[in-house]
Amino acid sequence: MRQHEESNRTQSRRRFIRRALGGGFGVSAAMVAGRSRVSSQVGGPIRSFDHVAVPMRNTDAMVQFYRDLGFTVMEGPSICSVHFGDNKINLHRPERWQNESFTLRAPAAEPPCGDFCFVWDGTVDALRSVLDRAGAEVIEGPVARTGGRDGGTADGTSHYIRDPDDNLLEFIIY
Structure with a gap:
């Protein structure tokens, strides 16, 4: 299967x-x-993404986790949105993505289906401090990666964690 x-x-x-x-x-x-x-x-x-959207399963844990990481989180009746810079991740509450009438989504998407890479402008020590404060375990890193900057040719160093729904989060430092 x-x-x-x-x-x-x-x-x-x-x-x-x-x-x-x-x-x-x-x-x-x-x-x-x-x-x-x-x-x-x-x-x-x-010129850019406006937002991406993924379904979430553990609403309370997800909202708290992203707040603990320092993101601005806005809560609505069917969507919670995570904001950083000019970007946004919409987290669809279970009541929304499990509703058959909600068709403006990838039909096969169920948690965990997210894989997000965030650019970290601080130091490795500052990143580790934020991740520790949020209770996030680094599952890989630091590890050298080629990121999306400069047409996909810029080298950086990444750290990987998982959120409460088990989505993969990467933090890259250029």
Whole structure:
């Protein structure tokens, strides 16, 4: 069963990449092929993400955890939103994502399905302090990674943790 799920995910990602390339997102063939250099930047009118959304299971624990990490968290009746800079993660409450009439979501998405990388502008010691205060266990790191800056060529150092719903959170320091 697990192998079948992995196969479906791989096929879904490949379909997305084909659509993105066909739709002019500006993604280079080198990036899709897994090469280390990206030959073109995203162009045209698309300049950034506004938000991403994932379902959550443990509402109270998730809200407290993200607040403990220093994020601004706003709570609504069906969504809690985590804010940082000009970015936002919408966390859909179970009542919303489990409701069959709510169709503006990835139909297969269930917690944990998030994998987020945050840019940390502070020191490693400051990051470790915040993670410790939030009760987060570093599951990997520090480890060298190539991040999204400079067309996907910038090197950084990452630390990985999991939130109460088991989503993967990466903090990269450039």
